[in-house]
Amino acid sequence: MNNLKTITVLFRAYNSLEKMIRDDVFQYGLNVSEFSVLEALYHKEKLSVKGVIDKVLVPNSSMSYVIENLVKKNYISKNKSDIDKRSFYLQLTDVGKSIMDRIFPIHKKNMRSILDVLDEKEEEVLQKALIKIGKTSKIVKQ
Amino acid sequence: MNNLKTITVLFRAYNSLEKMIRDDVFQYGLNVSEFSVLEALYHKEKLSVKGVIDKVLVPNSSMSYVIENLVKKNYISKNKSDIDKRSFYLQLTDVGKSIMDRIFPIHKKNMRSILDVLDEKEEEVLQKALIKIGKTSKIVKQ
DNA sequence: TGTAAATATTTCGAATTCGAAATATAATTA
DNA sequence: TAATTATATTTCGAATTCGAAATATTTACA
Numbered sequence A, B: 001m002n003n004l005k006t007i008t009v010l011f012r013a014y015n016s017l018e019k020m021i022r023d024d025v026f027q028y029g030l031n032v033s034e035f036s037v038l039e040a041l042y043h044k045e046k047l048s049v050k051g052v053i054d055k056v057l058v059p060n061s062s063m064s065y066v067i068e069n070l071v072k073k074n075y076i077s078k079n080k081s082d083i084d085k086r087s088f089y090l091q092l093t094d095v096g097k098s099i100m101d102r103i104f105p106i107h108k109k110n111m112r113s114i115l116d117v118l119d120e121k122e123e124e125v126l127q128k129a130l131i132k133i134g135k136t137s138k139i140v141k142q
Numbered sequence C: 001t002g003t004a005a006a007t008a009t010t011t012c013g014a015a016t017t018c019g020a021a022a023t024a025t026a027a028t029t030a
Numbered sequence D: 001t002a003a004t005t006a007t008a009t010t011t012c013g014a015a016t017t018c019g020a021a022a023t024a025t026t027t028a029c030a
Helices: A007-025 A032-044 A050-058 A060-072 A094-115 A122-139 B004-026 B032-044 B050-058 B060-072 B094-115 B120-141
Strands: A076-080 A088-092 B078-080 B088-092
Touching: A007 A032, A007 A088, A007 A094, A007 B004, A007 B094, A007 B120, A032 A050, A032 A060, A032 A076, A032 A088, A032 A094, A032 B050, A050 A060, A050 A088, A060 A076, A088 A094, A094 B004, A094 B120, A122 B004, A122 B094, A122 B120, B004 B032, B004 B094, B032 B050, B032 B078, B032 B088, B032 B094, B050 B088, B060 B078, B088 B094
Parallel strands: none
Antiparallel strands: A076 A088, B078 B088
């Protein structure tokens, strides 16, 4: 192919999904960044700040701000690591956990209901293609 | 499928591409929003503010700001429409046009070099899948 | 035709995001 | 082991982004 339509539709799909998630989690007083962090910790139990950054793909300076807000809201705890004193580890608090127990299943159902317009095979191919693109653009970037 | 991996890899792919574009157009003193507007006008010659919003998928309040900056930089002109006096039409200035003549081919080549890790068929399937997702999430949203 | 609803755009204030530089600690290496 | 380099995180100031409300004009329709 010789045009950028794929980029356009990728950006559109992203935008739609992002807006959906934004509107969804807004009901719970969260923004997308905050939700992403909670989601990462919901699946991983314990992560360093760096660990979250690697998952969520937000610059570290932004992440500090996001984490600060989540701590203020008492959704996560942040403790100095004993092993590496530069590092902090993050965990959901009980409040955070119960919020996520409530939100996540709904969020997942919403997202799945969109993905389910694709059949199994299509989704597989889509995934593979996106992974390739994600990887390549990371290499080209450097 | 029963997980959100597709969402994750979609967000990752988007992030990589977006960061690439950001770093690329930064050299020319542009941010991604500004570049997107220029790109829309590069292909369409003349568009109303609303026309650009529909293409670029940015809230109108944000768009006012982006357009204001592009006018300040003298990359686009903005004129009241005679037909509909609520409306303004936007066009690239000569400066804007020559900037885009310089940037766009490089941008296109960069983007294509990423997309070209996919073969023709894969890219086609990817496009179709993304279009479906974009459409669906728009419907669910309302 | 007059009034209400719809549409295009801007204004406003607040929140978020960013990159660059600073800080603190750890790892490497001479 | 001291000095250098690498890594984790925060701070800072500026730019961008957002949604909600305001403004101006057009359209619908009673």
